[in-house]
Structures are given as structure tokens and as C-alpha cells.
Amino acid sequence: MQNIEGTLLNFRRIDLLASENSFIHRIDARVKILVTLFFIFSVISFNNHEISALLPFFIFPAAVSTLGKIPFSYILKKLILILPFAVMIGIFNPLFDRHVLVSIGSIEITGGWISLLSIIIRTMLTVSAGVILVCVTGFNTICQALNQMGIPQPFTTQLFFLYRYIFVLAEEVCSISNAYRLRSVTGRRMGISTFTPLLGNLLLRTWERAERIHLSMLSRGYNGVFNKIPVTPLNRTDLKFLFGWSFIFIVLRFNNLSVFLGRLITGIVE
Amino acid sequence: MTNSSISINQLCFSYPDGTTALHEVSANICAGEAVAIIGANGAGKSTLLLHLNGCLLPANGDIKIGAIEITKKSLSDIRSMVGMVFQNPDDQLFMPTVYEDVAFGPLNQGLTPEEIKKRTEKALLDVDALQLQDKPPYQLSGGEKRRVAIATVLSMSPEILVLDEPTTGLDALGRRQLISLLKGLNHTLILATHDLELVLELCNRVIVLHQGRIAADGPAAEIFQNLDLLKQTHLEQPLSLRGCPKCVGNGVQS
Amino acid sequence: MHMSDALISPAVGSTLWVISAGTIAYCSSKIGKESDERKTPMMGVLGAFIFAAQMINFSIPLTGSSGHLGGGLLLAILLGPHAAFLTISSVLVIQALFFADGGLIALGCNIFNLGFFPAFIGYPLIYKPLVNKKSGVSPIVPAAVIAAIISLQMGAFAVVLETVASGISELPFTTFISLMQPIHLAIGLVEGVVTAAVISFVYKARPDLIRTPFSPATTSGYPVRNIALFFLVVTILTGGVLSWFASKAPDGLEWSISKVTGKEELKGPEHGIYAAVSKLQDKIAILPDYSFRNTDETVINHANFTSKLSTEEKSRLGKSTSGLVGGAMTLALSMLVGFFLRKKTLQTSKIKP
Numbered sequence: 001m002q003n004i005e006g007t008l009l010n011f012r013r014i015d016l017l018a019s020e021n022s023f024i025h026r027i028d029a030r031v032k033i034l035v036t037l038f039f040i041f042s043v044i045s046f047n048n049h050e051i052s053a054l055l056p057f058f059i060f061p062a063a064v065s066t067l068g069k070i071p072f073s074y075i076l077k078k079l080i081l082i083l084p085f086a087v088m089i090g091i092f093n094p095l096f097d098r099h100v101l102v103s104i105g106s107i108e109i110t111g112g113w114i115s116l117l118s119i120i121i122r123t124m125l126t127v128s129a130g131v132i133l134v135c136v137t138g139f140n141t142i143c144q145a146l147n148q149m150g151i152p153q154p155f156t157t158q159l160f161f162l163y164r165y166i167f168v169l170a171e172e173v174c175s176i177s178n179a180y181r182l183r184s185v186t187g188r189r190m191g192i193s194t195f196t197p198l199l200g201n202l203l204l205r206t207w208e209r210a211e212r213i214h215l216s217m218l219s220r221g222y223n224g225v226f227n228k229i230p231v232t233p234l235n236r237t238d239l240k241f242l243f244g245w246s247f248i249f250i251v252l253r254f255n256n257l258s259v260f261l262g263r264l265i266t267g268i269v270e
Numbered sequence: 271m272t273n274s275s276i277s278i279n280q281l282c283f284s285y286p287d288g289t290t291a292l293h294e295v296s297a298n299i300c301a302g303e304a305v306a307i308i309g310a311n312g313a314g315k316s317t318l319l320l321h322l323n324g325c326l327l328p329a330n331g332d333i334k335i336g337a338i339e340i341t342k343k344s345l346s347d348i349r350s351m352v353g354m355v356f357q358n359p360d361d362q363l364f365m366p367t368v369y370e371d372v373a374f375g376p377l378n379q380g381l382t383p384e385e386i387k388k389r390t391e392k393a394l395l396d397v398d399a400l401q402l403q404d405k406p407p408y409q410l411s412g413g414e415k416r417r418v419a420i421a422t423v424l425s426m427s428p429e430i431l432v433l434d435e436p437t438t439g440l441d442a443l444g445r446r447q448l449i450s451l452l453k454g455l456n457h458t459l460i461l462a463t464h465d466l467e468l469v470l471e472l473c474n475r476v477i478v479l480h481q482g483r484i485a486a487d488g489p490a491a492e493i494f495q496n497l498d499l500l501k502q503t504h505l506e507q508p509l510s511l512r513g514c515p516k517c518v519g520n521g522v523q524s
Numbered sequence: 525m526h527m528s529d530a531l532i533s534p535a536v537g538s539t540l541w542v543i544s545a546g547t548i549a550y551c552s553s554k555i556g557k558e559s560d561e562r563k564t565p566m567m568g569v570l571g572a573f574i575f576a577a578q579m580i581n582f583s584i585p586l587t588g589s590s591g592h593l594g595g596g597l598l599l600a601i602l603l604g605p606h607a608a609f610l611t612i613s614s615v616l617v618i619q620a621l622f623f624a625d626g627g628l629i630a631l632g633c634n635i636f637n638l639g640f641f642p643a644f645i646g647y648p649l650i651y652k653p654l655v656n657k658k659s660g661v662s663p664i665v666p667a668a669v670i671a672a673i674i675s676l677q678m679g680a681f682a683v684v685l686e687t688v689a690s691g692i693s694e695l696p697f698t699t700f701i702s703l704m705q706p707i708h709l710a711i712g713l714v715e716g717v718v719t720a721a722v723i724s725f726v727y728k729a730r731p732d733l734i735r736t737p738f739s740p741a742t743t744s745g746y747p748v749r750n751i752a753l754f755f756l757v758v759t760i761l762t763g764g765v766l767s768w769f770a771s772k773a774p775d776g777l778e779w780s781i782s783k784v785t786g787k788e789e790l791k792g793p794e795h796g797i798y799a800a801v802s803k804l805q806d807k808i809a810i811l812p813d814y815s816f817r818n819t820d821e822t823v824i825n826h827a828n829f830t831s832k833l834s835t836e837e838k839s840r841l842g843k844s845t846s847g848l849v850g851g852a853m854t855l856a857l858s859m860l861v862g863f864f865l866r867k868k869t870l871q872t873s874k875i876k877p
Contacts (some may be wrong), residue, residue: 037628043529096696126529130621131624134619139621158566158614220378221352222378286732
């Protein structure tokens with residue numbers, strides 16, 4: 001069984017982090033979503049051999065996670081989990097691209113290795129941005145923001161329900177798998193013949209639960225329509241955050257800050 | 271509270287697979303009464319309860335709440351008058367936070383935002399859960415969930431409260447808090463329960479269901495002394511009514 | 525199969541985002557108009573169910589490995605295409621946000637790859653027509669297997685196209701395909717079998733849950749299932765392994781032509797419709813002459829392309845991959861033909877009393 005307890009803990013951890021109160025937490029969720037998406041967009045718009053121009057982009061996750069009180073170790077853990085997958089695809093780059101781009105002394109570095117490194121850096125940037133977004137905003141707030149930004153209500157309402165009942169379902173799966181483990185004498189993973197009735201029963205119970213939830217909604221006057229969440233206006237801080245970071249991303253995208261700083265420093269030294 | 275009585279006349283209901291769940295059930299409940307519906311598992315308690323707010327509609331017979339008969343058309347009126355608290359609080363708490371769950375009912379009643387806020391906060395106060403208002407349901411304990419589930423219904427200002435197995439799974443403290451809470455309300459109370467001690471504390475009247483029919487309907491004291499009836503309907507006497515073990519032999523009335 | 529942001533380009537990401545968002549909007553409007561208002565809690569709770577179910581691993585027989593249920597086809601069978609698409613999308617949103625399983629810009633791609641095909645192709649175009657109570661035949665296992673395999677093949681193919689079109693990964697189209705398609709063929713097989721098993725189970729207890737009714741009596745040991753599976757195995761064998769050894773000798777028709785005229789394949793007239801059509805065919809055919817076209821011209825970085833594979837190996841790889849892809853396409857085509865023929869037979873049988 002996959003780590004169900006770990007999954008539940010992850011949800012709770014993120015909920016806890018999202019319920020903090022910091023400057024970043026108070027920024028409107030729509031702004032945070034837009035800035036994160038723009039950040040990722042800028043990062044992935046570089047050509048696939050770019051490395052140095054990507055590095056300054058680490059400013060964003062560093063700043064937001066620090067101000068948002070997100071522990072660096074948490075982000076690192078997430079990165080460590082995800083990087084192997086990126087490397088799995090990226091590792092083909094050195095195999096297929098043998099064109100030498102850079103020589104450092106007698107060591108020749110092919111385009112393949114450079115693009116692999118670029119992939120790794122992109123992964124670190126994009127994944128940390130996503131992780132930070134949900135940790136400083138919270139899932140329910142994100143759903144509300146999506147609704148305010150125009151994502152249709154049937155979808156966002158359904159997202160709310162999904163999130164609400166993930167805990168219930170995950171706990172049920174926990175108890176089922178414990179029950180299985182305790183009664184499977186051999187200790188082996190279950191086969192399809194056990195999996196089918198197990199999942200079938202869970203599905204039936206889940207369906208009946210959904211019917212009961214629906215009944216309880218009806219009992220409280222539900223008539224098929226959820227009330228739309230009112231659109232709250234953005235304040236000055238929100239707008240400054242939005243335009244400030246967007247400006248920074250545009251500048252960094254078209255000016256290689258690493259090279260600039262490098263030249264500046266070597267210029268001073270000389 | 272106004273005086274909406276409940277009148278159930280010859281109620282009959284069968285499930286889609288053909289099993290008869292209720293057969294010619296009749297009862298009249300006055301406003302302000304606290305009635306317990308008891309019976310063995312499968313006797314039809316939950317089925318009867320689901321009829322009281324129109325979740326199920328009778329195959330034969332009718333139910334009137336005050337002057338309004340429960341039909342498809344009158345459902346929204348009925349549901350403002352009859353608040354139902356389900357057996358499993360997780361089925362009842364489906365919104366992201368406690369506050370939104372309790373506000374769900376008033377919101378659907380089309381009230382003004384100020385009125386919604388007032389009712390929500392009062393309901394939370396009544397169940398002593400105001401401090402939980404921003405919490406997501408999964409963070410609540412069993413007892414807290416039950417109290418909040420009751421609040422979700424109280425906020426709609428119903429006249430009649432229907433509760434299905436309210437004390438299941440509660441620890442002693444949670445149970446005690448629930449009993450005090452229910453004692454303090456002056457709604458008409460209908461409880462389906464196995465917890466006979468709860469019945470003794472809260473209800474003056476008991477309806478015994480057996481295999482879809484009413485086996486008895488009367489004061490709690492009378493019913494619980496009728497040992498033959500209890501045996502026939504697969505029930506037992508509440509512990510507190512049984513004699514002292516020393517005086518009565520082994521103490522268990524068989 | 526979840527794509528990450530690091531491997532897609534802004535163009536690909538945005539395009540797929542627009543497509544997915546549009547589909548979400550379309551499905552939402554369909555759901556909004558539905559009279560069955562159980563849908564909203566149902567979708568959410570079943571979404572949670574799928575998410576939780578994906579955490580249960582079972583061992584796949586005959587291999588040592590473990591698998592888990594994807595759930596796309598299952599959702600489509602239980603909820604219908606529109607609700608299923610929304611549910612799958614929402615599960616992907618949760619996975620992307622909480623577990624970095626798939627990027628945020630890549631979410632558009634993932635929603636399309638994993639949601640569109642089971643919901644709008646696997647279920648309505650393959651599963652539903654094949655499972656038809658009225659005709660008295662209830663081949664739920666082959667129906668689910670074929671639907672799952674085709675949905676997953678198309679999804680995997682979409683992943684390859686999107687990755688290659690993005691140009692971040694240097695993995696060439698041919699190698700990528702030869703990795704993705706066979707793996708997902710196996711995954712699709714397992715997914716189909718498990719989906720069919722769970723649906724049968726559920727149907728026995730609550731037939732009202734299943735939207736496309738079928739008679740459960742014929743779900744076990746029905747010969748059609750064996751035939752379909754046998755057909756699949758044969759396709760895999762023929763397509764994959766055998767073509768590896770297929771000689772480069774000109775096949776049947778060309779051989780006879782060369783014998784008669786002394787040259788391989790009659791050359792058509794240079795101008796006119798024939799020329800135009802053959803030019804078009806040249807451009808469309810991704811498998812010209814049963815091997816892969818040289819993709820060198822499409823990527824500048826391959827100027828100094830030195831592959832570890834010798835020309836001989838490259839052609840073998842091309843052949844077996846072509847064989848597999850061709851086999852899968854043939855299978856798909858034959859299913860479509862079968863479906864149309866079946867529909868026609870049903871229509872004609874309706875006319876006769």
C-alpha cells in the first residue's frame with residue numbers, strides 16, 4: 001500500500017501552513033495564483049540550454065517562502081521526491097545530444113548535459129513555486145479564487161467536496177488496508193481477486209455516502225444551486241505585489257542577471 | 271416556537287426491492303413533546319424519520335406538519351419547519367468550514383446576510399461551538415462534530431428537531447454535553463435511538479416499532495415496565511430501571 | 525504519465541490549457557443543466573474515492589510488479605462523460621497542488637491526456653456501443669479492456685507529441701514512442717480488466733448505479749473475452765516481435781510488380797491528381813515505407829547527431845515500433861469498423877419485426 005498515513009499528514013501539514021498569518025498569506029489568492037503562473041511561464045519560456053539566466057529566478061520562491069513562513073526543509077523534501085522523475089526523462093538528453101557546447105580546459109561538456117541541468121533547474125523552480133502557492137493560500141481559498149476568476153461553479157463546488165471527503169475516504173482506505181494486512185497471512189500484496197471486492201465494497205459505501213450527503217443537503221434546503229462567492233476587490237498591496245513581481249520576471253527573462261553581475265564583479269576586481 | 275404538531279396517518283412504505291419497511295403507522299405528536307422512537311435494528315426507525323422531512327414520500331397514507339401535508343410541492347416549507355440531524359455527522363458536514371456548514375441552511379432560506387450571520391452565530395453559541403467556526407470538519411472530534419451537526423439544523427430555526435441515533439459513538443462527556451444541550455431546547459423533539467437511558471432523561475413518550483409496525487405508543491414509564499412487550503420487540507429494559515442485582519438475583523430480566 | 529512543467533514549452537502548455545479549460549467549461553454547462561442534482565456531491569465524493577483508490581496497490585499476475593487503478597473509465601461508466609471529465613480534472617488538480625504530481629502549467633496537458641480520452645472516446649465510442657443489453661451479448665471485459673487500452677494509448681501518444689513538440693527533452697519521437705506505447709498497452713490491459721471486474725461487482729449489488737445496463741450472467745467466462753484477449757496477444761506478437769525479424773525484401777505486391785516490370789513499384793505520372801495525392805500521402809504518413817522518417821530535419825540541434833544505435837539497429841527499432849503502432853491502429857480501426865457494422869446490423873434488425 002502506498003503511504004496513506006503520509007498522504008493524510010501531508011494534507012494536514014499544508015492546511016496548517018496555510019492557516020498562518022503573514023504578509024504573503026494576506027495577499028489576495030487570485031494575485032498569488034496569477035503571479036505563480038506567470039513565474040512558471042517565464043521559467044519554461046527559456047530555450048533548453050539556458051542555465052545562468054534561470055538562476056536569478058530563485059529569488060521568487062526564496063522570498064515568498066521566507067515571508068510566508070514555509071520551512072525550507074519542507075520544500076526541499078518535496079523537491080527530492082520529484083527530481084528523480086524529471087531526471088528519468090531528462091537523462092536521455094546527454095544520450096541523444098552529443099554536440100559539444102562548452103569546453104572547460106580539457107573537459108568537453110555536451111549540449112545534452114547542459115540541457116539536463118537546465119531541466120533540473122526548471123523543475124526545482126516550477127515545483128517549489130507550486131508547493132509554495134498552496135502552502136500560503138490553502139486549497140479552499142484557491143478554489144474560491146478560481147471561481148472568482150471565472151472557472152465555472154459546478155467544477156469549483158465539486159473541488160470543495162472532493163477536498164472535504166478526501167480525508168474521510170483516505171481514512172477508510174487506511175482501515176481497509178490494515179484489515180487486509182492483519183488477515184493476509186502470507187504478507188504479500190493483494191491480487192486482483194481480493195482487490196475487486198475490496199474496491200467494489202468501498203465504491204458501494206462511497207456511493208451510499210454520497211446519497212446520504214445529498215439527502216442532508218436537501219434537508220437543509222438545497223435546490224441545486226450553490227450561492228456564488230462575491231467578488232472582493234483587490235487592494236493596493238495586492239496590485240503592487242502583482243505588478244511588482246511581473247515586472248521582475250519580465251526583466252529577468254530578457255536580461256541575464258547572472259552574467260550582468262558576473263561582469264560587474266569581474267569589472268570591479270580588474 | 272409556534273405549535274406545529276405532527277400527524278402521521280396510516281403511513282405505508284416499501285423499498286424498491288419490495289421489502290415492506292413501514293405498515294400502517296399512525297401517531298399524533300403535539301408541539302413541544304419529546305418522543306423517542308425505539309426498536310430493534312431493521313424495525314423501521316430510520317425509515318420513519320426520513321419521512322418526517324420528506325426525504326422519503328409515503329406510498330400510502332400521509333403526514334401533516336401542522337396544517338401542511340408533506341408532498342413534493344411542500345418540501346421546502348416542510349424543511350424549514352423540520353430539522354433533521356443524521357446518524358453520521360460526516361454526512362452532514364460537507365462544507366469547507368464549520369461556519370459555512372451552519373450558514374448553509376439560512377443561505378438556502380434566502381435570508382439577508384445580516385440575518386444569516388445572526389442565526390449562524392446564535393446556533394453555534396447554543397451548541398457551544400462558536401470557537402470552532404473557522405475549522406474544517408476533519409479537524410473536529412466526534413463530539414464536536416455532533417454538536418456542529420445539530421447547529422447546522424438549529425440555524426434554520428425549525429420548530430421540530432428530528433435526531434437519528436444522536437449519542438452513537440460519543441464518550442461520556444460528549445454524551446452528557448449533548449443531553450444538556452437537548453434538554454435546554456424547547457423544540458418538539460423526535461429521537462430514534464438505542465440509548466434507553468437517554469430516552470429516560472429526555473423523553474416522556476415512547477413509540478416502539480417492530481417490523482415496520484407500531485407495537486406500542488405511550489408514556490416511557492409504562493412501556494419500560496412492560497417486560498413482555500420489550501421481549502417481543504427484541505428490546506431490553508433500561509439499566510437504571512432494573513432492580514438492584516442483590517435483591518433480584520442475577521439482576522438481568524430475561 | 526503526469527507531465528511536469530520543466531519539460532513543456534509555453535506554446536504547448538498554453539494551447540493545452542485553453543483546450544482543457546474550454547472542455548471544463550463545456551462540461552460544467554452540461555452539468556449545470558442536468559436535472560439530477562445528486563451530481564455535485566456524487567462527483568466530489570467519487571473523486572475522493574478515485575484518489576483514495578489509487579493508493580491501493582495490487583499485484584499484477586504473471587509479472588512481479590504492482591499496479592493501481594487509474595479510474596478514468598470507471599468514472600465515465602458511473603457518471604457519464606461530462607461529470608467524469610470534471611471529476612478526473614479535479615483529482616489532477618489536487619495531485620498537482622499537493623503532491624507536485626504534474627506541473628501547474630502542464631495541468632492543461634494532463635487534464636487533456638488523462639481525462640479527455642477515457643471520458644469522450646473510451647467510454648462513449650468504444651465501451652458503450654460494445655456493451656449492449658438489447659443485443660443479448662454482454663462482453664463487458666473485452667469492452668472495458670479495449671476501451672481502456674485505446675484511451676491509454678491515445679493518452680500516451682498525446683504525452684509523446686506534447687513533449688516532442690515542446691523541444692525541451694531531446695528524446696526523439698521514435699524512442700519515446702517505443703517506450704511509451706508498449707508500457708501503456710500493458711497498463712491499459714490491466715486497467716480494463718480491473719475496471720470490468722469492479723463494475724460487475726457493483727452491478728450485482730446495485731444495478732441502478734450502472735448507466736449502460738448489461739446482463740451480469742454473461743460476464744464471466746464469455747468466449748468473446750477470450751477471443752479479444754487472444755487477438756490482442758497475437759497483435760502484440762505479430763506487430764512487435766515478428767516484425768523485428770521481418771526481412772527487408774520487398775513484400776508481396778511489390779515483389780510481383782518488380783518481377784513483371786523489372787522495377788519496384790510503378791511510378792505514377794509526375795503531374796496531376798496522382799502526384800498531388802502522393803505528395804500529400806508522403807507528408808501525412810508518419811510511417812512511410814514501414815520505417816520512421818528521418819526526424820533530423822526538424823530539430824536543428826541534431827546537426828551533429830551521433831546515435832549509439834547503428835543504422836541496422838535503428839531500422840529494427842523503427843520496424844518493431846512501426847509494427848506495434850501499426851498493430852494498435854489496425855486494432856482500433858477494426859474495432860471502429862466492427863462498431864459501425866454492429867450498429868448497421870442493429871438498425872436493419874430493428875426494421876424487421
